[in-house]
Each structure stands twice: as structure tokens, then as C-alpha cells.
Amino acid sequence: MKKYVLILIVLILGSCTSISKHNEQRTSFVSPEKLKEDIDFTYSKLKEMHPKLYWYISKKDLDYKFDSLKQTIDKPLTPIQFYFKLQPIIATIREGHLSLRIPRKKYTQKEIKTLERKKPMFSRFEYYIGNDHLYIIENKDSIQNIKPGTEILSVNDIPVPELMKKYKTLISSDGFNSTFQPYFLKDVFFNFYTAENGFVDSTTIETLYNGQRKKYTLTRESKSKTELKKDKEQEKRDQEKKLNDYVAFSNSYNRNFKFLDKDSTVAYIKVKSFSREYSNKFYKETFEKIKNAKSSYLVIDVRNNYGGSLDEINNLYSYLAPEPYVLIKPSQVTSKLTPLRTNYFRKSKPFEYALKSIFYPSYLFGQTFSTYKKDGKVYYKMKADKPTKPNKNAFNGKVFVLINGGSFSASSIITSKLKNDKRVVLVGEETGGANDGTVAGFYSYQKLPNSKIKLPIGLLLVQPNINFTNTYRGVIPDVTVTESMQDIIEKKDPQLDWIISEIKKEKENPNK
Secondary structure, three states, X not given: OHHHHHHHHHHHHHHHHHHHHHHHHHOOOEOHHHHHHHHHHHHHHHHHHOOOOOOOXXXXXXXXXXXHHHHHOOOOEOHXXXXXXXXXXXXXXXXXXXXXEOOXXXXXXXXXXXXXXXOOOOOOEEEEEEOOEEXXXXXXXXXXXXXXXXXXXXXXXXXXXXXXXXXXXXXXXXXXXXXXXXXXXXXXXXXXXXXXXXXXXXXXXXEEEOOXXXXXXXXXXXXXXXXXXXXXXXXXXXXXXXXXOEEOOOOEEOEEEEEOOOOOXXXXXXXXXXOOOOHHHHHHHHHHHHHHHOOOEEEEEOOOOOOEOHHHHHHHXXXXXXOOEOOEOOEEEOOOOHHHHOOOOOOOOHHHHHHHHHHHHHHHHHHHOOXXXXXXXXXXXXXXXXXXXXXXXXXXXEEEEEXXXXXXXXXXXXXXXXXXXXXXXXXXXXOOOEOOOEEEEEEEEEEOOOOOOEEEEEEEEEOEOOOOOOOOOEOOOOEEOOOOHHHHXXXXXXXXXXXXXXXXXXXXXXXX
């Protein structure tokens, strides 16, 4: 027993030392020569592992950008400073999944517990970005009575336009659509700010509302005993929470189902993320209810859905397909060795590491035989590129799908396929993800040797089984309906309203 206690103490001390070393390195200066080595390392790894590097940018142009960046590195930089130099170059590749991880400060377990006992500072608001302006559209806890529609002009005296200009260069969608950035930036704006400035106990923001400027000091308040108890209750997952994929952080569900009318003729499914967890059971029960209700219409809402599991969207498609189908084309990788570059032991705790070690030979065997070669190219074996039969409870009525700029990755794959097969009517805005596919699947997590910045590289070219548009754009809706900031504040939904109105017209004039 004493030996186990000693090992535990050694692991804890090692963890604390590792955190301290990471935080020290994060703010230490790296010489220009070493940073240039990191730039070369980055580009070489991208060329080695990324299966479609020059999809949206030519090799000549990307060569020039990396070479030009090296010319600008003429003095030592911290990893954070270097991140803001290198990530904008990565973003010009226009692959939304491809991004450096911003060097963040690490915290000890004690520090994490202290933070958990405090309320967040920025995530207690919901935000909206329009024309490069940042607005608060929801004040969840009525903090200082800040009104929805209030514009944030500055954060700790740094003008928001200055931050916006800086952070926008860090984000890219897949291809050349312009819809993704505002949706994603509103969600990560203060993540970037916090990564730069750390967790602080107070922040001053200057705002504008109805022509009146005002300053507020936001504080990281301690949670009450009641709030801490509520947090613990939210973490408990009953059957309903599991089925609908409850997210404690946002106190909401990833999946929702309901009927939009009293006679159950219009079914509505909202999916915020294709997390896969309990999804098979959710769709099985949901489509059984739809079938039993003899619904004529189905609305699927994937707005603000950043994607997720291919298996989940393949399963969902089986409930919409009138005949056997193939969801995606064979997924290309750069070589037969690519599947072995996926960092099997990444983020494993000591016990997990030991457990994974037992199964590592099986993993190695499986990955070694997971590829095949055809026409001089290497492909990874995927379930979703095989013929799939429609589910016995597949819906045969009319389907509408709601999309917007926050529909990314797997959301774009399934909507692109549905549009190509003329199975649905797409309503809303152009998706943030590309119509013709993306590079993601699984990743190789590289670490730049000198700055220690992490670079996850997607290894699979995933493309829907469609006739490609080659437009370098997102999935274009059949009917474009936009929503304004005021719509969101007033909880109006013009996109869903259009569908309901269209269904009403069809019911009133069934022969048209």
C-alpha cells in the first residue's frame, strides 16, 4: 500500500512540475532561428500528412506565404506571440478543421477546483457579430441589467475592432464561403482573449446602448451553496438526459424532438451536435413516434451544428433515404502509414495508459490493415462509404432542413448529400462547411519542436457521395431566409416560420 501511495505522490508531483514547466515555457522567448525551424516543421508535416493541402490555395502561393513569414521573424517571440504570426498563414489554407492550438496556461487541480467554484465571466452572455461589431444578445443572469442589443466597444480599454481584426485572421471556413466566420467567432472571441490575458477576477467593458455609452466592471463571482448544489445535480444523467445528450455546461440538450402542431402532422428534430452518444436510440424512438403519428412533414434543424460523428449522420440518413445509398466517397489518405500517426496514447492518464497498452497490439494490427490502394491512391476503410439500406421506419413524407453559417463539417456532409439526392428542401443560409467535403476524420497531433505549439492535422479527405459543384462554397439553400439580431433577441425564427407558412399553404392547396 505504501508503494502505491508513493507512486501516486510521484505522479502528482510530476504533474505539478509539468504544469509549471509548460507555463514557464509558454511565456519564454524563442530565438528567430528556432521559430523559423518551427515554420519549416509545420509546412513539412502538412505536406506529408494533409491529403488535400492545395485545395483552395496553390502550392506556389502557399510556398510564398511560408517563405514571407520567415522573413518577418527577426526577433525573439513568445509562443503566444508566434501563434499570432503563424496561425493566420494556416488559416489561408482555408480548411476549417486545420488550426494551431493557442498556447494556454495550464492549471493545477487545486486551481481548477477554485475556478469551478466561481461563475464564468464572459460565458454568462450570448453574443452576436454583425458587420464586425460585437453585441450582447442574452444576459443569462441579468448581470447589472445589461440589455440585449448592447454593443461592446472595448474590453479593458482595448477597442473591440482591434481585437476583431486580430482574431478574424485566425479563423477560416472550408473554402470561400463568408457565413461561417461570424458564427464561430462569436463563440471563440473571448476564448482567444482569455488565452492571451489569462483568467482574471475582473474585467471592464465599455458598451453602447441606445446611443448611450457606459462602462461595466464584470467580476468572477463565487457561486453560492445553492448554485454549487445545482451544478452537481446537472452533472447527473438520467435516461432522458442520456437520450437527448444533455450538456451540463449550457444546461441544454444536443438533440430535441417535438411536433409543431396539435395533430402531429409536422415533426421537428433539432440536432446541435452529432455527438453520437445515445444517438441510435434517439433516432430509433423518434422515427417510431413519427411513423405512429403518420406525420406528413419533417423539419430537421442543424443550424449552429459544428458537426461530429460520421456514423451518426449515416444513421440519420438511413431514416430519410427512399432506397439504398452510399453516404460518402472513399476517404483518401496520404499513405498506408497515415493511420498509425494518430497519437493513440494522447491525453491518457496513468491508469488509461496502462489499459490502452494492453490493447495496443490489436489497435496496431487494425490500423495496419485499415487502408487499401486503388488507381495509385491510398484510401481508409470506412463504414459510411459502403451501401446502406433505408431503415424500416424511414420517413417518406416531405422533409425541410434548416441550415446556416454555423452548420459545419458533418452538418454540411449530410445536407450536401440530401440536396444532391433531391430529398429535402434546404432553408436558411449557406453552410459554413463546404459542399464538396472536408479534411478531418481523425488527427495526428504534432508539436512544434521549439515553441511547443500543438498542430492537429486532419488525415482523411471526407467527401459526400455527390456530383461535385466545384464552387469552393458551402451548401447553398434552396430558399434563402436570413435572421437579424433583433429576431434572435425577440426569439423570432423567420427561417422556421417560412417552413410553417409553406406547409400551411400546401395543406390549404394540396393539389398545387
